Amino acid sequence: MTVVPLRPLRPSTLATPAAPAVRRRRLLRPGWPLTWMLVGFPLWWVLGISSFIGHLAAVVMVLELARLRRIRVPRSTGTWLLFLLWVIAGVLVLQVAAPHAVPDTSMGRYISWAYRFGWYASATVALVYIGNMREHLTTSRITRAGAAMFLTVVAGGWLGILMPHLVFPSVLEVVLPGSLTHVEFIEFLIHPEVSQDYAQAVASHPRPSAPFSYANIWGLNFACFLPFFLHAWLGPDAGWRRRLALPLLGLATVPAILSLNRGMWIAVVAMAVVVALRSAAHGRMRSVVALGASVLLLAGAVAFSPLGDLVQSRIANPVSNDGRASLATLTVQSVLEGSPVIGFGSTRDAVSAFYSIAGGSSPSCPLCTPPALGTQGQLWLVLYSQGVLGLVFYLGFLGAWLLRGLRLPSPAATVGVCVLVAQVVTLPFYDSIGISSVAALIAVGLLWREDDDRRAAAGHTDPSDEYSLGGFIGLTRRHALLLLVCAVAGVGAGAAYQVSQGPQSVATVSIFVPEESELADVGREATLDTLAQLARDRQVTSAMAAAAEHPIDPDDVYVSADPNSRILNLRYAGSQPGAALAAVDAAGETVIRLRTELLDAERKDAVAQFDAQYTSGIAAVATVDESLDRLRDSGTGVGLETLENQRTALLDAAGRAAGRGARAAVMPLDAGQVVRPAAVTVSHDALVVAMGTGLFLGLLVGLALARVRGVVGAPLARVRDVAGSAEVPVIATLPARAVTPDGRTYADHELAWRSAVDVVRLHSPAAVVAAGRDEQSLLVAELLDDRSHDDGRTDAVRRLGAERAVVVVATSTTRLGRVRRRVAGLRRDDLDVVGLVLIRRPRPGWGTRLRSVITTHRKDFQWSPFLPKK
Template sequence: MIHRFLRSQDAGWPIALLFVGLPIWWVLGVWQIMFFVMAIPMAVHLMKQRLVHMPRGFGMWMVWLCWLAIGVLVIQVDAPGAVPGTQMSRYLTFGYRFCWYLIITIVALYVVNTRRLVTSERLARSIAWLFVMMVGGGMLGVLVPELSLPSALQMVLPSSVASQPFVHDLVHIQTAQVQNFLGYDEARPSAPFAYTNEWGLTTAVSLPFFVASWSRGSTLRKTAMLVILGLGLFTIVSSLNRGMWAAVAAMGAFLVIRAASRGHFKLLFSSGMLLAGVAAVLMFSSLGDLVLARFDNPHSNEGRTNLGLLSVNSTLEGSPLVGFGSTRDVAGNFKSIAGGATDACPKCEPPPLGTQGQLWLVIFGAGLIGLALYLGFMLRQIVQNLRATSAEGTAALCALIALLITMPVYNAVGVGLYVGFIGIGLLAREHPAELPAVSQVLRPFRQHALTVLVIAIAGGAAGLGVHVLRGAPIEATQRIFVPAADLVGVPGVRTLSLDGEARIATSVPVVRAVADELDLPEQHVRSALSIGAESNSRVLILRYAGADERDAILGVETAAEEYLRLRTELIAQSNESVVARYSAREEALDDVYRDISELTETARGESLWGTVTKIRRERVEVADVLLGTNDLPAGQVISAATPRRTNSELTIRVTTGLGLGALAGLALVLVYDRYLGRIGLRPVSRLGIDIPVVASVSAADVPRTLEAVRAYLPVAGVLADPLSPRARRMAGALNAHLRAGDHRGARVLLVIDRRSRTGTLRRAYERHLASGVYPVGLIMCTDSRSREPNADTRSRSKAS
C-alpha cells in the first residue's frame, strides 16, 4: 500500500500517508510533526506548477497571514491583566502557530492544484480514515484510560527537552484525560492527542467526510459505516465534550435544512431515522444519563467565560487593532490577585490569555482587524460555496460550520483547521468559474510594492507622531509586605485577603491623597493606580503611571503611605473595639472566678472544679487576645519606588500605524488596478494576462487590423469589451470579414479600448475562459494620434 502512495502519478499520497499511517506516527511520537514534514512535498509540487491556482477569496486569507505576521513586533509588550515582562518562549509559541497556518495554506493550494491528478473522492476517503482512527483512539480512551507511556521520539530526546510541557504533550502517548468534575473519575478519550478538546474537534470535522465516503459502495461497506458510527456515538458521548456535541448538532441541522430546501426527501428520511436511532440509544442506555450529568455539571463555564472576557478586555484596553501576537500568562487567577499554582494545587493557575477558544486566540493575537479578516474569510468560503452539490462539497461545508460553531471553545490551530482547509480546496474544485492564479492576484501588488511600502512607512510614522503627541507614561512600582491582621474587630475570624487589602489600597481616601499631592483629578488618578500581588504571598504590588518620573514616584509613594496610614487606623479601631469588649469580659470572668473559688472552699464538687477549669481556660484566651492587640504592625514597604518607562505604547502605536498603512496601500493598489488604472497607461506585460497584443490601431483602420489578425487564423471570431462602443464597432467590422461562427470551445481575439480599466480586461478574460472560450490575442483600439504599439507590445507580438 505504501508504494502506491509514493507513486509520482498519485498526487494525493502526502495526505493519505498522514491519515492512514496515524497509528505508526503516534507510536513513534511524530504524529503532529508529520504534518510539517508532508508540507514539504506539497510545496515542491506547487513550485513546479506554471500557474498555482487558489480558491476564490483566498486573497483575504493571505492578508490575514500578513496581518498575523505583524504581531511578531508586539510579542514582548505588556498586556493588561497579564504578567509583565518579556519571555523569549513567546517567539517559539508564535512561530509554531504561524507554521501551522502556513501548512494549512499549502494543503489548500495543493488540493486545488491537483484536481486533475487525484479525485475529490480519494481525498475524502483519506479524511474518512482519519475519523476511523479517531473512533479507534476514543475506544482506547474508554477501555484503557490509564495507558500512558513514552513514544519512541520521547525516549531518544534529552530529558530536559522531553520534560517540557509543550514537548511532552506533542510526543507522549496517552489515551484519555481522567477528570472527576462529575463527582467521580471519568475517562474522556483523547488519543492520539493530549487533550480531549483536540480529539473532539478533529472527530467533528472528519465525521462528514466519513459519511460522504462510506455511504457509497457495497452493502458491506455501508454496514461497516453504521457499526463505526455506533462506536463513534459511544465515544462522542463518553468524551463529555459539549463543544463537539454542538458541532455535530449544527452539521446535522445544516444537512436537514439543505435537504429540505432541495427536495431530497430520501436524505430527509435517512436523517430522521438516524436521529430517531440516536435518541433511542440515549434514552434507553446509560449514555443519556451521562449527557444529563454533563449538563448538570458545567465545571468549565465560569473559567472559560472569565478567560474570554479578560482576553477581550485586555485587547481592547492595550492593543485593540493588532493584538499582542501571542498568548500571555494571567496575573493571579480568577479567585485572587495573589493566586497561582502550588504543589498542592497545580491547576490553581489559569490558562494563558488567548487560549480556550479560536475566537479568543484570534482576538488576543491579531486584534479586531485580524478577527474581521479571519471571520470574513471563513464566512465567505461558506456563503460562496453553498451551491456545492457533491457529497465531498457538502462534507466540506459541514466541516467549516463545525469550525465556526466551536470557535469560542476550541483552539482550532492544528489538525482540525488542517482538515477544514482541505475542505476549502475541495469546494474550490467545484466552482464553475476559472480559479484565479496566485501570480495573477499578486501581480499588481508586486508591481506596486514600493507604493505599499511607502504608505506603510507613512503609517508607522503617523503612529510615532501620535506617540510623541500623547507621550508614554512612566510606571513606578513599590512592594509592600502586608501581615495578616484583624481589621473587622472579631478575633478568630479569617484575616482579610490580599484582594480585600487591594480594595483598601485603591479606596477613595488613597485616591484623594494622591490627587491632592499631584494636583490631578481623582478619576485620572484612579485609572493610573493599579494593584497586583506576588503569587501565593502577602506582598502587594502598587503601580502608578505618571507623566514623568517625578510624578510616578511621588504617586506610588503617596499611595503606599496613605494605604499604610489607613490600615493603621483600621487596626487601631479594631483594637479599641476588641479591648473594650474583651476587657469587660475579662473583668466579668474574674468576678465569676472569685465567686466560684469561694464555693469550692466549702464544697469540693467535681462539677464545680470543671467549671473553674473552664473559666480559667477562657480567662487565658481572653488575655491572649488582649495581648495580641498591642503594637500590631500595619505593614512594611519592602522596596523603593522603581520607575520604569516601557516601550509598549510606542511599539503598539508604531506597529498599528504600519499595519493600517499597509492595509491602506493594498486597498489603494487594488482599487487602482481594478477601477482606476487604464490599459493604455501601462506596458502590456503588466496587464495580468498571458496573451499578446495582435495590433494597436485606430478603430477605423480595419484593413491594417485584418493583416495582423491573419497570423492568428483560424479563430472563431472577435469579442469586444461590452463597455466600449468603439471596441464593439471594430469587433463588428472584423467579424463581418472573418465570417465568425460559434465561439464556444474555440479560439477568439479580444478587442479592448486603451481607455478601459485593467480590471475590466482581466475580468473579461477570466469570464471567457470560464465559459469555454479561449482568447489568444488582444486588439487594442486607439485614437488617431496613437496608432503604433509601444515597444513592449511589438516585442510581445513578434514573440508570438
C-alpha cells in the first residue's frame, strides 16, 4: 500500500532533468536555419549582419545536408548550375575596362562580386535544403516563416514613416574598427537605415526602407513575401491568425503606398490577376469573388483617402523613367560592345551623367552622378555581369519553374507561382540580390515538392529517376578529360582569334577648353557636349586616318569629359601603338584647329554685330539731334531735357558697342590647350575577354558533349562499374562464343552456360529480355528464357504482364545509355528488373589488331629487290 503513492512520483522525478533536452530539440529541430534566417531578421538587422545572414545560414544548411546519403536536386538544376558557372566566369573580367564606363581598376569589385555570388549560392543551398528536408520542414512551417518576414517588412515600413530620421549604429558597426566602417560598401552592408530621402517634386517625405537600405529593395521584398503571408494567415491552417489577417493587410497598405514603388504596385496587381485566373480555372469561384471584393474595398479605401492623391501624383510624374531608359541603353550597348558572352562580372561606374558628358556630383547637385551600369534592375544586372548567355540561363531556370508551376493546382503552388511572377515583373526595375533571391528559390522549392507529389500520385516517380547532386558531380568526374580538352581548345581559339586581330593600343589626349568670355555675351558659348560632336567631325577622323595610315570610323573615337570641368578627353584604340598615338595626337590638334576656326568666324560675326549696334546707335543719335534742333528753332523748351538724356544714353550705348567691337577685333582667341599629352598604353582587356569567353564556351560545349555521351553511354566493356552505372546487378557473365547461331553451346563453355541458366532460375518466375536488338542478345535472351522455365514458354514479352521480375541481357558492345533506358522503361511499367546477364565479347588489343592488318594485307607489305616474274 505504501508503494502506490510513489508510482506517479517516479515519472515526474525522471522528467525533470530531461526537460531541458526536450526544449533544446524543439529549439533546434530540423529546418531551423531557414526559419531562423527569416523569423529573426529584425535581430539580424539590429546586429548588422542582415546583409549576409543568408551566407551564415547556408553554411549551417550545408553541414546538415552533408549528413544525407543522397542529395536530391530539382529539375532544370543544370541550367541554374550553368548560371552559377557564368557568375564564376565574371572573376576573370572584373578588371577589364568596359565601354561607356570609367576605365579604372577598383579592387572593390571583387568584394561586390563575392557578395552577390554569396547570395546566389545561399539561395541555391536553401532550395536544395527545402527539397531534402521535406519530412521535417513542412510547407506550413515555410510559409509561416515567410509570413514573419512579411510582417518584419511592414513593421520596418511603419518605422520609416513614424521615425524617418532615426539613426543608430548596429552592433557590428560598433565592434568593427572605424577604418572598415567608413568604407562606403561596408557601411552600406552594416549600417541600419529606416528611410530613403526622396528629393523629387512628387513627395516631400522620405520613403520607408527599413530593414533594408533602399526603398526599392523594401518594395521588392514586400511583394515577394506577401504570398507567404496570405497562405499562412488566410489558408486552411491559419487558425486564430485568420481574424487578424485583414487588419494587418490594411496596415500594410499605408507603407506600401508611401514607399512610391510603382514596380511593387505592378507586381501586386499581377499576382492578384494570377490568383484570380488560377482560382477560376480550378472552379474556386468563391475565392475569385472574395479576392475581387477585397481588391475593390482596398482600392476604394485608398481612393477616398490622402493616399489616393499620392498615388495619382506618383503615376502622373514618372520622374525616373528617362534616367532608367538611358541607363538601360548604355548598359546594353556596353556589354554588347565589350563582352557579350560572359559580361563584365560586376557593375561599372558610368563615364558621365545623362544630361551632359561633364555632369557629376557637386555641392549644388549631390545626386547628379548617375547610377552604375548594370543597376536599377535584376535584368540589367545579370545581363551586364554575366552576359547574354548568363541572362538566358537565369531566365531559363525561373521561367521553366514558373511554367511548370502553372500546371500545379495546390495552394502551395500558387504561393510559388506568385513569388516568381513578382520576380519576373520587377526584373527591369529592382535588383533582387539579398533575401529576395532566397524568397525566389524558396518558391521554386515549394513548386519542386508539389511537382514531386503530383508525379508520385500519377505513378511516374521512381528513385532511379530522381535528380541528385551526385549525378552532376559524377558527370563532370567521368568526363573530366573531355571537359579539360574542350576548355583548353576554347582558350586557344579565343587567344588565336584575338591575336589575329592584333593587340589593343589605347591612346588618349586631354584638352582644356576655356570659356569664351567676350564672345559669350552675344550667345555663342559652346558647351563640352557641342565640342564632343565637333570631335566626331569628318575632318577630325580624316586627319586621324591620315596620321594612322588606315581608315578610321567616327564611332571608334571615344569622347568623354572630367566631371564638372572643361577638360575634354579623346580616346582611340588601334592595333598599332604608334598609329594609335599618331591618330589621337592628330585628333587633338585638329579639334583645336577647328575650334580656332570656329572662334575666328564667331569673332567676325561678333565684331559685325557690335559695328551694327554702333552704327544703329549713331543713326539714332542723329535722329535725336534733328529733333533737338527743331525744338530749339521753334523756341519750345518742352521735352528738351528728355531728348538730351536720350541722346546721352544712345551715345553711351554706341560707345560701349564700339569699345566691345574693338576689343573683340584684337582679342586673342584661346581655342584650348593640351593639358594631358597624348599617351598610349597596350591593353590586354580584349585578350582577357576573348580567352575567358573561349574557356567557358569550351566548357559549355564539353558539358553538352558529356551530356550526350552520358545519354548514349560508353560500351559496357569500357564501363568500370557496370552494376553501379546501369543501376542493375550483374547476375551472370557469358563468353561471346558460348552460344552458336543455331542455339547450341560449345563444350568448353557449357559450364558457364549452365551457371547462367541456374542463376536465372533462382530469380524465377522471371522473364528474360534483350537490352538491344542485336541477334546474339535476342538469341541468348530467348534461350535463357526457354531453359530457365519448366513450362517451355519462350515468348518472354507475352509474359511481361503476368510476371513482375525481369532479367535483361546485354553484350559488352551495348551502350550504357541503351541499357539504362531499357531498365527505366521496364520500371515505368511497374516491373522489377532483378539483374543483368552480360555477354562479354573479347576486345582485341593493339597487337592483335596490327597482326590482323598485316595478315590481311601481307602481299602489300612484302618487298623484294628483284623484279617480279612475268
